[in-house]
Amino acid sequence: MVPKGIPVLFAAISLLATTNSVFAHDHNDHGAAYKDMDPSVTASASPTVPGMPSSTSLTSSAPVSPTYFTHSGFSGLVLAHIGLMTAAWFFVLPISVMLSVARSRLALAMQSSFFALNAFGLLVGMIYNNRTPDLYENNLHHRLGWAATWIVLAQIVVGLLRSYTRGRVSADANGEERVSFMAVSTHHMTGYQQMHPDSVASMHRYSHDSGHGTESGSSRCDSLAGLHEEKDEETHRFSHQLRNDQAEGMESRKPLGFVNPDRFLSRVSQLVPDQLIRIFNFFYDAVDVLILIIGFVLTLTGFITYAGIFKGSNIFNGLAHSIKGGIFFWYGLLTLGRWMGCFAEYGWAWNVRPPVGMVSARKAKVPSAEFVESFVIFLYGSTNVFLEHLSAWGDAWTAQDLEHVSITIMFFGGGLCGMLVESRKIRELLNASLARFDASRDQYPFKEGWTPPRTYSFSMNPFPGLIIFLLGLMMSSHHQHSKVSTMVHKQWGTLFVGFALARAVTYILTYLSPPSSYLPSRPPSEIVSAFCLISGGLIFIASNKDTVAAMERHDLNAMFVFTVTMGWTAFVMAWQIVVLAVKGWAVRRRQSASHPARGTLA
Numbered sequence: 001m002v003p004k005g006i007p008v009l010f011a012a013i014s015l016l017a018t019t020n021s022v023f024a025h026d027h028n029d030h031g032a033a034y035k036d037m038d039p040s041v042t043a044s045a046s047p048t049v050p051g052m053p054s055s056t057s058l059t060s061s062a063p064v065s066p067t068y069f070t071h072s073g074f075s076g077l078v079l080a081h082i083g084l085m086t087a088a089w090f091f092v093l094p095i096s097v098m099l100s101v102a103r104s105r106l107a108l109a110m111q112s113s114f115f116a117l118n119a120f121g122l123l124v125g126m127i128y129n130n131r132t133p134d135l136y137e138n139n140l141h142h143r144l145g146w147a148a149t150w151i152v153l154a155q156i157v158v159g160l161l162r163s164y165t166r167g168r169v170s171a172d173a174n175g176e177e178r179v180s181f182m183a184v185s186t187h188h189m190t191g192y193q194q195m196h197p198d199s200v201a202s203m204h205r206y207s208h209d210s211g212h213g214t215e216s217g218s219s220r221c222d223s224l225a226g227l228h229e230e231k232d233e234e235t236h237r238f239s240h241q242l243r244n245d246q247a248e249g250m251e252s253r254k255p256l257g258f259v260n261p262d263r264f265l266s267r268v269s270q271l272v273p274d275q276l277i278r279i280f281n282f283f284y285d286a287v288d289v290l291i292l293i294i295g296f297v298l299t300l301t302g303f304i305t306y307a308g309i310f311k312g313s314n315i316f317n318g319l320a321h322s323i324k325g326g327i328f329f330w331y332g333l334l335t336l337g338r339w340m341g342c343f344a345e346y347g348w349a350w351n352v353r354p355p356v357g358m359v360s361a362r363k364a365k366v367p368s369a370e371f372v373e374s375f376v377i378f379l380y381g382s383t384n385v386f387l388e389h390l391s392a393w394g395d396a397w398t399a400q401d402l403e404h405v406s407i408t409i410m411f412f413g414g415g416l417c418g419m420l421v422e423s424r425k426i427r428e429l430l431n432a433s434l435a436r437f438d439a440s441r442d443q444y445p446f447k448e449g450w451t452p453p454r455t456y457s458f459s460m461n462p463f464p465g466l467i468i469f470l471l472g473l474m475m476s477s478h479h480q481h482s483k484v485s486t487m488v489h490k491q492w493g494t495l496f497v498g499f500a501l502a503r504a505v506t507y508i509l510t511y512l513s514p515p516s517s518y519l520p521s522r523p524p525s526e527i528v529s530a531f532c533l534i535s536g537g538l539i540f541i542a543s544n545k546d547t548v549a550a551m552e553r554h555d556l557n558a559m560f561v562f563t564v565t566m567g568w569t570a571f572v573m574a575w576q577i578v579v580l581a582v583k584g585w586a587v588r589r590r591q592s593a594s595h596p597a598r599g600t601l602a
Helices: 006-019 075-101 107-131 140-165 168-172 175-180 186-195 197-212 217-252 261-270 274-307 314-340 369-384 399-422 424-430 432-437 463-476 483-512 525-542 545-553 558-594
Strands: none
Touching: 075 107, 075 274, 075 558, 107 140, 140 261, 140 274, 274 314, 274 545, 314 525, 314 545, 314 558, 369 399, 369 463, 399 463, 424 432, 463 483, 483 525, 483 545, 483 558, 525 558, 545 558
């Protein structure tokens, strides 16, 4: 099974490692006056945006290329497509994923509802495309949408097969146990007793003797062994006949020509080999982990296609902002998830890590959340430090090139420091100055002085927050050749500073009172941290060249982006809390069904 939540971070790591060489941050997007934008948008010396100096204004000296946003025909269809896809991917899909993760019986029904809603939205989109010209040729949104649809359909089929093959791999290792717990009707059991009265009486006698000791242990074992050897094949043949009789009885009660789908799927599932079942299980769990990220990418590409941006060489600037801003957005969702109690089995929910026995040995070996954060920062710095001049390859190095390289070196060094701080071996070596007293510690007074501090049991690593704090300061004062662009960059830079300050408050609280329970401690400052990361990531995405140019072209100031993002962030956080609460309800419902007499924690 794929560990839930961990692959989301590893997906971000892989995304950074594989895309830095192509989507290295475009230095000229901060230092050049939009000279490589779409030819229809050029710099102008005359101010066209109120309140902007002439040297920093952008105006349209020629008509812009048509987009789906400006196309007036069949607008109802495209709005219906947007509404249906929003309902499917933002509202229904997260619920279905949480039910699937909780192994709820309602998961398959919710997945089917999502697929039907998505298919309806896809149909509306196809009708709209057939009635309008192709205003964004070779866009990724269409191809990715079809791929995601087939992936979801494959997961539904695999989930249907899993409902018939669940537990078969483990049950095959113990055939007798599978036969013993087979559901058999009273009528068929009576018939078996009439056919084999001796074997039934013998089995009852052995059970009676085992409690009273009227027969030696060896004779009982020999008798049981003999019984198994003689009756195994006949019992298996009889149980197989019972299944066929029951199935035929159900079939005979159906109208002529009716095929029992339950029986058909049961037979199909028996043809699937165990190794293929394991592959199906891995695929199913992997889709649960990655489908929400795929939905996020679909939403971004849909907005890009609808707005008609990121064309030509601007694609590099747009993708750089989208990928990096998207990583901060998901970092914020994970931060809010940690506050709510996600990843508590790894000790990531601001709680004490559960020991082996409560969790598996594999989960107990997962590094701390701060180590993973430091590793992602280190990976970005180590890979991007060689790529910051890639967009201007062959040209002379500028002061801005050196600025960007310095930022990547800061990420490289800060991430490395963070990983070293998280290393237990490094901590032991740092205590080596007192190692010579360790053997004779009982001879010294104040034996309690050798007790490790309470803070040793919990990670308080300031480096991830410190790096993001410095990044926010740098971006808040980063030079731009547009007033709107400068203000938008200052907004997300300030929000990153806010995240770092809120994380500092969290560490102060945990230093004064370290967690002492396996349950999540939920420091309130982490809600602020999550809000700053989510909103900062979204504004980061919106600070690309094409979006800023479109804002200036339509007389929109930077506060428009800020206010819309704040409202959207608050709603996203509220919906995430509801979705994870649904998962908790599904888990408790399943536990109540398995152990009806067992109470649950409030």
